[in-house]
Amino acid sequence: MVATFIDPNRHRAVLFDLDGVLTDTARLHATAWKRVFDRYLAERPSNPAEDHGPFTDADYRHHVDGKSRVDGVLDFLRARGIWLPRGDATDAPGAETAHGLGALKDEQFAAAVDEEGVEAFPDAVRLVESLHRGGIATAVVSASRNCARVLARAGLADAFDVRVDGVVAAELGLPGKPDPALLLEAARRLGAEPSRSVVVEDAEAGIAAARAGGFALVLGVARTGAPSALVEAGADVVVPSLAEVVVAASGQRRLSEVPDGLEHWDTVAARVRGRRPVLLLDFDGTLAPIQEDPAKVSLSVSTRTALQDLARHCPVGVISGRDLRDVRSKVRLEGVWCAGSHGFELAGPGGEPIAQRAGEAALPDLDAAEQCLSAQVAGVAGALVDRKRFSLAVHYRNVRPEEVDHVITTAQQVGAQLPGLRVAHGRKVVELLPDIDWNKGRALRWLLEQAGLTDPGLVPVYAGDDYTDEDALQEVHDEGLGVVVLSPEHGDRLTWAHVSVAGTGPLIELLSRLAGRPR
Numbered sequence: 268m269v270a271t272f273i274d275p276n277r278h279r280a281v282l283f284d285l286d287g288v289l290t291d292t293a294r295l296h297a298t299a300w301k302r303v304f305d306r307y308l309a310e311r312p313s314n315p316a317e318d319h320g321p322f323t324d325a326d327y328r329h330h331v332d333g334k335s336r337v338d339g340v341l342d343f344l345r346a347r348g349i350w351l352p353r354g355d356a357t358d359a360p361g362a363e364t365a366h367g368l369g370a371l372k373d374e375q376f377a378a379a380v381d382e383e384g385v386e387a388f389p390d391a392v393r394l395v396e397s398l399h400r401g402g403i404a405t406a407v408v409s410a411s412r413n414c415a416r417v418l419a420r421a422g423l424a425d426a427f428d429v430r431v432d433g434v435v436a437a438e439l440g441l442p443g444k445p446d447p448a449l450l451l452e453a454a455r456r457l458g459a460e461p462s463r464s465v466v467v468e469d470a471e472a473g474i475a476a477a478r479a480g481g482f483a484l485v486l487g488v489a490r491t492g493a494p495s496a497l498v499e500a501g502a503d504v505v506v507p508s509l510a511e512v513v514v515a516a517s518g519q520r521r522l523s524e525v526p527d528g529l530e531h532w533d534t535v536a537a538r539v540r541g542r543r544p545v546l547l548l549d550f551d552g553t554l555a556p557i558q559e560d561p562a563k564v565s566l567s568v569s570t571r572t573a574l575q576d577l578a579r580h581c582p583v584g585v586i587s588g589r590d591l592r593d594v595r596s597k598v599r600l601e602g603v604w605c606a607g608s609h610g611f612e613l614a615g616p617g618g619e620p621i622a623q624r625a626g627e628a629a630l631p632d633l634d635a636a637e638q639c640l641s642a643q644v645a646g647v648a649g650a651l652v653d654r655k656r657f658s659l660a661v662h663y664r665n666v667r668p669e670e671v672d673h674v675i676t677t678a679q680q681v682g683a684q685l686p687g688l689r690v691a692h693g694r695k696v697v698e699l700l701p702d703i704d705w706n707k708g709r710a711l712r713w714l715l716e717q718a719g720l721t722d723p724g725l726v727p728v729y730a731g732d733d734y735t736d737e738d739a740l741q742e743v744h745d746e747g748l749g750v751v752v753l754s755p756e757h758g759d760r761l762t763w764a765h766v767s768v769a770g771t772g773p774l775i776e777l778l779s780r781l782a783g784r785p786r
């Protein structure tokens with residue numbers, strides 16, 4: 268699972284599907300279709316060449332979702348061996364044509380909207396608001412002729428710069444998804460090239476349309492179903508919720524654009540400006556290379572020797588996702604501060620615990636998540652549930668590829684059900700953490716204050732490799748130096764780091780030069 272960034276430097280517009288992405292109306296559509304098709308198929312004279320079994324969720328996703336009403340009727344019935352005439356818009360609701368059945372479904376959908384109302388998904392509303400703050404244009408693009416009405420019922424009537432829906436499609440004679448015509452029309456109206464626009468979709472037909480239209484980023488949302496169907500349809504990335512989509516800030520860059528710190532020492536020197544460094548370092552993937560078994564990770568002799576030497580010349584701290592006791596037992600260096608559970612627990616250089624109560628309220632939810640996930644993923648070979656005092660990791664590095672989705676989805680669902688927890692992603696790991704405004708960045712600031720290391724003659728330097736390190740890299744972005752340790756697992760994601768290094772060896776070399784202890 269990859270953190271997903273919308274980047275104002277690259278993306279000019281984001282085009283959203285409506286039902287299931289912005290509003291909770293996909294289930295109203297699915298229910299209305301089911302009523303119409305189940306009744307039609309039950310009343311149709313039996314025929315061995317036709318399948319009259321009930322309409323299923325899979326039928327909705329594969330044949331109907333995202334398409335125009337008429338195309339949905341024709342495509343679904345064709346899959347059941349039934350060819351209906353198309354008819355036209357004058358057909359009465361329930362007439363035995365695609366228009367007739369489509370009109371009947373529309374009556375049922377409209378009644379359901381009136382009876383049940385429409386909710387906008389809060390994660391979608393937050394994303395649209397942050398896109399507007401970031402100066403990125405937005406459109407809603409839907410095959411539905413009910414689009415304006417649904418948006419109004421959800422309180423989103425004025426939330427988008429452009430709307431291209433089933434009404435516009437009929438006026439312009441545009442084909443529905445999976446043809447890209449509606450998306451391309453929306454991009455044209457926004458004045459944004461598809462190659463600089465993002466499409467957010469939950470339907471296979473919509474994903475295929477975005478792919479065919481050459482859009483820069485095709486983002487699938489699998490709020491309930493399995494992400495793999497959307498990946499197969501062509502999504503670049505699939506998220507379980509739009510809360511995982513972040514609008515990048517202007518200080519971030521792609522990993523491929525970050526200069527190597529050893530080759531561009533001038534960049535490092537300009538940030539440090541002769542100040543004494545305070546070295547704050549991530550552990551896994553930074554000080555110790557990634558391994559299949561987290562328990563087998565250790566500092567190499569040369570890294571240990573170099574760190575011990577550094578710790579004698581400048582303040583050093585390790586801020587890890589591991590349990591505090593675990594990371595301390597792996598670091599075992601005199602004079603080094605250690606923070607565990609992504610900064611929710613801290614020990615001073617002599618090992619003395621420093622009270623930090625922020626995560627305590629979440630302990631019952633972490634206990635419940637541990638119990639639940641240990642039971643639910645216990646049967647998956649290679650899955651590992653690792654409880655730390657203030658977080659829970661579900662590792663899938665050693666899980667067979669076809670079972671990875673299941674492990675990720677299960678962990679995310681458990682995290683979403685427990686109000687005290689939030690979900691974060693790391694390298695082949697899903698982490699459940701206390702849902703409070705505390706992270707490695709806040710922990711870094713706290714550590715500097717606890718240790719009395721806020722003197723202007725000091726410069727905080729943070730090095731990390733993973734998504735959870737970005738909070739700390741952001742924290743040092745304005746005043747300090749951020750170093751990202753590259754790995755092939757990253758793709759070309761965004762980072763707050765100023766410079767990169769190619770691995771632990773080059774990192775130690777860079778830190779040693781910084782501390783005036785060149786190796």
Ligand SMILES: O=P(O)(O)OC[C@H]1O[C@H](O[C@H]2O[C@H](CO)[C@@H](O)[C@H](O)[C@H]2O)[C@H](O)[C@@H](O)[C@@H]1O
Pocket residue numbers: 549550551552553556557558559560561562564586587588589590653660662664693694695696698733735
């Ligand atoms: O903040 P960190 O010190 O980087 O800790 C983050 C997680 O690191 C560990 O998992 C990662 O490293 C494992 C060993 O190389 C690897 O098998 C796994 O795939 C990685 O995600 C650790 O086990 C977790 O508890 C930490 O949260």
